Amino acid sequence: LKKRYLGPVARGEAMFSYALSEAEAGSDAAGMKTRAVRDGDHWVLNGAKMWITNAGVSEYYTVMAVTDPSAGARGISAFVVEKGDAGVSFGPKERKLGIKGSPTRQVILEDVRIPADRMIGAEGTGFKT
Ligand SMILES: Cc1cc2nc3c(=O)[nH]c(=O)nc-3n(C[C@H](O)[C@H](O)[C@H](O)COP(=O)(O)OP(=O)(O)OC[C@H]3O[C@@H](n4cnc5c(N)ncnc54)[C@H](O)[C@@H]3O)c2cc1C
Numbered sequence: 001l002k003k004r005y006l007g008p009v010a011r012g013e014a015m016f017s018y019a020l021s022e023a024e025a026g027s028d029a030a031g032m033k034t035r036a037v038r039d040g041d042h043w044v045l046n047g048a049k050m051w052i053t054n055a056g057v058s059e060y061y062t063v064m065a066v067t068d069p070s071a072g073a074r075g076i077s078a079f080v081v082e083k084g085d086a087g088v089s090f091g092p093k094e095r096k097l098g099i100k101g102s103p104t105r106q107v108i109l110e111d112v113r114i115p116a117d118r119m120i121g122a123e124g125t126g127f128k129t
Pocket residue numbers: 017018019020021023025026027028050051052053054096099104
């Protein structure tokens with residue numbers, strides 16, 4: 001993952017956004033509902049991330065999703081999702097009082113199927129990460 005993504009970021013060719021928050025999981029981030037389900041060599045992600053800085057502009061997204069609903073914060077894993085992955089879309093630009101230098105939008109994930117090697121670190125360590 002480092003080989004694939006850090007080069008473009010360091011060269012200024014691409015950015016990452018950080019996608020943790022959800023409409024019902026802000027301060028209580030561990031209450032997130034976005035789900036990642038394993039399917040062979042892939043993970044399938046479904047959910048909606050809210051208030052994501054630079055959503056739609058960034059090429060890459062660090063997305064936190066629940067991989068084991070019975071394990072609480074230890075059942076959350078982190079993934080790299082790309083803007084061009086099928087099933088990724090963005091909500092309308094939020095109208096804000098300030099911080100107008102960057103857009104804030106929803107990141108919507110509908111059956112986003114990504115290779116298993118896009119998981120960042122070990123399964124269940126996403127929240128700690
Ligand atoms: C401009 C902007 C950009 C953002 N960018 C990103 C981003 O790039 N990626 C991302 O993942 N998220 C992003 N966020 C989301 C941000 O992280 C959340 O807004 C934040 O976590 C707070 O969640 P919330 O808005 O749901 O507020 P809530 O959690 O609903 O909190 C509302 C109020 O209640 C208080 N409160 C909450 N829980 C308690 C408690 N247990 N006890 C006492 N008081 C409490 C809070 O302090 C706050 O004052 C962004 C938000 C904004 C406004």
